[in-house]
Every structure is written in C-alpha cells, then in structure tokens.
Amino acid sequence: MINFGTGKIIAIPTYDSLGRLLLNPTPVRLGTMQDISVDIDVDLKTLYGSKRFPISVGQGKGKIEIKAKYAEINGAILGSLQFGKTASAGVRAAVFDFVVKVPASDAGSQAAAQFTVEPPQGATFVTDLGVLDAATMESLERAAVVDGQAPAASQYTVANGTYHLAPSPRERTLLVSYEYRADGANSKGQIFQLTNDVMGPTPAFSLLLQNSFDGKNLVMKFNRAVSSKVSLPLKNDDYAVYDLSAQAFADAADEIGYLCLF
Numbered sequence: 710m711i712n713f714g715t716g717k718i719i720a721i722p723t724y725d726s727l728g729r730l731l732l733n734p735t736p737v738r739l740g741t742m743q744d745i746s747v748d749i750d751v752d753l754k755t756l757y758g759s760k761r762f763p764i765s766v767g768q769g770k771g772k773i774e775i776k777a778k779y780a781e782i783n784g785a786i787l788g789s790l791q792f793g794k795t796a797s798a799g800v801r802a803a804v805f806d807f808v809v810k811v812p813a814s815d816a817g818s819q820a821a822a823q824f825t826v827e828p829p830q831g832a833t834f835v836t837d838l839g840v841l842d843a844a845t846m847e848s849l850e851r852a853a854v855v856d857g858q859a860p861a862a863s864q865y866t867v868a869n870g871t872y873h874l875a876p877s878p879r880e881r882t883l884l885v886s887y888e889y890r891a892d893g894a895n896s897k898g899q900i901f902q903l904t905n906d907v908m909g910p911t912p913a914f915s916l917l918l919q920n921s922f923d924g925k926n927l928v929m930k931f932n933r934a935v936s937s938k939v940s941l942p943l944k945n946d947d948y949a950v951y952d953l954s955a956q957a958f959a960d961a962a963d964e965i966g967y968l969c970l971f
Contacts, residue, residue: 710970712927715742716920718777722785723933726793728910737789737914740781743950745918747929748774773957773965775916775934778950782941786953788901791936793912796899799892803838804828806884814876821859821873828889830896834870838886849874849883911935915966916955931957931966 722734752769788794804826811822828834840849852864859875860866866873872885891898914936918929940952959965 710925710927711922712920713922714920715745716918716927717742718745718779718916718918720786720790720914720916720934722789722793722912722914724793724911724913725795726904726906726910726912734914735785735789737783737785739777739779739786739953740783741779743778743780744776745778746776747918748772748776750774773931775918775931775953775955775957777953779953780948780950782949782951784899784901786951787939787941788899788903790912790914790953790955791939792901792903794901794903796901797892798898799890799896799900800830800832800898801835801888801890801900802898803886803888805838805886806841807886808843809872809883809885811874811877811881811883813878813880816878818876819859820876822876823871823873825871826885826887828870828887828891830891832889832891835888835890837867837872838888840865840872840886841884843882843884916957926969926971928969928971929966932960932962932964933958 718739720737720739722731722737725731749771750773751771754767754769755763756765756767758764785796788796807826809824809826811824814820814822826834837851840851841847842849850864852860852866854866854868854873860873862875864875870887874881912935913933916931916934920927934955934957936953936955938952938954941949942951943949957965
C-alpha cells in the first residue's frame with residue numbers, strides 16, 4: 710500500500726505518576742498532526758570465522774521510538790502522558806498590563822491612593838506581577854505594607870489585590886499585572902498539578918496510530934509506552950508545532966502491540 714499524510718494518533722493513559730493503574734482514563738488526541746515517525750531499531754550481533762563476512766547474525770536488544778509533531782495543544786499531553794497527573798477543574802492564569810487610572814489626590818493630602826483589581830469571572834487574586842507607569846513604561850518598586858503610612862514616590866504596596874500608592878497631584882495611568890485562580894466545576898479550564906515525584910514509577914499509556922489512503926489502512930498499536938520528551942517551541946512569527954517523543958515496550962502479558970494492514 711501507499712501512504713500519504715500523517716494519519717491520527719490517540720493515546721490512552723494507563724498508569725499515573727506513582728505507577729498506579731488508571732481505571733477510567735480519558736483518551737488524549739494529538740490534533741492537527743504534522744509529522745509522525747515510528748522507528749524500530751534492534752542491535753545486531755555478528756559471529757565471524759576467519760573470513761570477511763559473518764557466518765551468523767542475531768538480533769539483540771531492541772527499541773521502538775515514536776515521534777510526533779502536532780499543532781493543536783492539549784493540556785493532557787503534558788499533564789497526563791508526560792507527568793501522569795489527573796486534571797481538576799479550574800483556571801490558573803495571569804492578567805498582563807491591566808489599565809488602571811488613579812485619580813489625582815486632594816491638595817495637601819498625605820493619604821495613600823488606592824485601587825483594587827478584580828480578576829475575571831469572580832476569580833481570586835493570587836500574587837502581584839508588577840506595576841508599570843504607562844507614561845514612562847518604568848516599573849514601580851514594590852514596598853512592604855506599613856499601617857497608616859503611604860508608600861514613597863515610585864513605590865507601591867499590595868495585599869489581597871488592593872494596591873496603595875503615594876499621593877500625587879496629577880492623575881496617573883498604570884499598567885498592572887497579576888496572577889489569579891478560579892476553582893470548581895464552573896471553571897472552563899483544566900489544571901494539572903505538577904509535583905516532584907520519586908524516580909522509578911513512570912506514567913504510561915497505550916498509543917494507536919492509524920493512517921488511511923486510497924482505500925487502504927495502516928494501523929499500529931503499542932500496548933504500553935512512556936513519554937520521554939514534550940516540547941512547546943513557541944515562536945514570535947509562526948505557528949507553534951509541538952513535539953512528543955515516546956518509547957514503546959512490553960506490557961504485563963509480554964506483548965508489544967500489533968500491526969495491521971487492510
């Protein structure tokens with residue numbers, strides 16, 4: 710048969726980061742495939758006599774590597790396949806350069822100017838990521854909160870999303886950045902909590918590749934595979950194409966998988 714195109718890949722997580730069997734795993738699709746390669750490599754052992762060429766050749770250790778390039782990001786590829794984590798509902802994100810206009814202070818006032826940021830969709834403020842003066846694009850310096858005392862000029866303080874600034878006789882425009890979080894079933898995102906696990910237990914998954922062309926089909930399935938590398942090469946002037954590298958090996962029944970042509 711003749712092949713054209715990349716086909717499709719779907720992986721099903723089977724073991725988590727602690728080596729525990731997953732009972733109801735969610736399949737993970739690699740979307741908008743760009744390239745797929747399956748490399749099957751074995752060591753060859755040769756036996757020589759007194760002549761130039763071997764009198765016997767035997768296969769030694771083998772290795773099956775799968776490499777895929779895909780353009781549609783899926784958090785489960787990194788979270789489930791690479792780190793072996795289960796997603797929880799929620800959002801962890803940042804707001805960059807949120808525009809805040811701070812009114813001029815009353816003449817002679819020594820009271821700190823203040824404003825409170827409100828994260829999107831009722832989320833919770835997590836941490837400050839900096840404040841810029843929009844006129845000069847210079848960063849303000851964060852200072853410690855002192856009760857009853859306004860920050861010095863070019864400084865600010867923040868606690869639980871409420872910012873305090875030195876009083877000023879003129880209106881100021883600031884660009885505020887901060888991190889926020891939203892948890893619960895009503896949140897639209899998925900969160901994979903990444904932890905520093907012990908070496909040894911390894912997340913694993915089964916992987917099925919299928920390519921169809923001109924009425925013919927090539928199907929390969931690997932019963933157990935592990936991811937060795939996931940790359941997120943973000944670019945300034947082009948689409949991102951992500952990389953997944955994995956290695957297949959025998960499952961508990963000593964089977965690798967299957968190859969089917971029809």
